[in-house]
Amino acid sequence: MTFRLPSTQAPVAPPVASAPSQTASMEPISALHRLVTSVAPERAAVGIASESVESDLVYAEELAFVEKAVPARRREFVGGRAAARHALAQLGCPRSPILVGEGREPCWPRGYVGSISHCEKLCCAVTANVADWMGVGIDVEVTGGVSPELYSILFSQEELEHISKLPNISGVHWPTIGFSAKESFYKCYFPLIRERIDFLDAVLHIEANSAQSSGSFQVYTRNGLTRLDPELRSTGRWAAGIELSVTAYSVQ
Numbered sequence: 123m124t125f126r127l128p129s130t131q132a133p134v135a136p137p138v139a140s141a142p143s144q145t146a147s148m149e150p151i152s153a154l155h156r157l158v159t160s161v162a163p164e165r166a167a168v169g170i171a172s173e174s175v176e177s178d179l180v181y182a183e184e185l186a187f188v189e190k191a192v193p194a195r196r197r198e199f200v201g202g203r204a205a206a207r208h209a210l211a212q213l214g215c216p217r218s219p220i221l222v223g224e225g226r227e228p229c230w231p232r233g234y235v236g237s238i239s240h241c242e243k244l245c246c247a248v249t250a251n252v253a254d255w256m257g258v259g260i261d262v263e264v265t266g267g268v269s270p271e272l273y274s275i276l277f278s279q280e281e282l283e284h285i286s287k288l289p290n291i292s293g294v295h296w297p298t299i300g301f302s303a304k305e306s307f308y309k310c311y312f313p314l315i316r317e318r319i320d321f322l323d324a325v326l327h328i329e330a331n332s333a334q335s336s337g338s339f340q341v342y343t344r345n346g347l348t349r350l351d352p353e354l355r356s357t358g359r360w361a362a363g364i365e366l367s368v369t370a371y372s373v374q
Contacts, residue, residue, distance in 0.1 A: 150242070153366075154246060161361050161369060163250065163258060163372040166249065166250040166254070169206060169248075170244065171202070173197040198245060202238040202245040212249075225312055230249070240262070242366065259311070259370065259371040260369075261303075261305035261368070265363070265365055267298055277322075289332035295362070299328060303358060314373070324342070338360070341371065355374050
């Protein structure tokens with residue numbers, strides 16, 4: 123199947139980002155929305171969509187980036203753009219294509235920043251006005267999806283020791299939170315610095331309360347890899363649900 127729309131033709135109808143579908147009921151969509159909203163920065167907007175969003179609701183310019191991709195990738199791409207437009211609309215942003223940058227990052231409309239994540243046939247997006255935040259990153263993972271054989275690739279020995287000392291909280295898998303935290307950090311910073319950051323170059327510290335399945339985190343880079351002003355204010359938040367774990371990182 124190919125995706126074709128005239129390049130100047132906008133979608134015939136706005137995507138319904140929270141509509142139930144055959145692959146995702148309203149319950150998981152609502153649950154993900156609550157999780158993402160709980161970690162999103164202040165004054166940011168959240169959009170959620172399932173991967174079953176119709177492809178004719180996105181722009182031809184967008185579909186060109188995934189025309190040769192496998193069906194699963196096309197579905198998550200379309201769902202991600204639907205979620206992103208839903209979030210942007212809440213900020214008053216006019217509808218327009220969200221293209222793909224050289225680093226495969228979304229190219230947001232002028233005056234806005236954002237991030238997209240996909241997991242379990244659901245897509246989420248967080249967007250903000252640049253007057254409020256210079257950058258935002260969001261990441262959603264299946265809780266427990268990070269296996270032990272990946273730990274040495276993702277975390278330093280010091281980080282593994284830090285994670286091992288965190289409280290045992292029902293439904294929270296710390297390696298999943300740690301991996302997701304580094305992902306959301308990277309999504310936030312890459313559009314600003316245009317630098318690749320290896321997992322082991324990002325130093326993680328998680329704050330946790332044994333009575334809560336949510337908290338904060340911070341990520342630093344070794345040897346001053348980033349070119350951003352160290353005085354910039356950054357915020358990392360994490361939350362764990364029954365099946366999914368979510369992190370968000372923002373800088374202003």
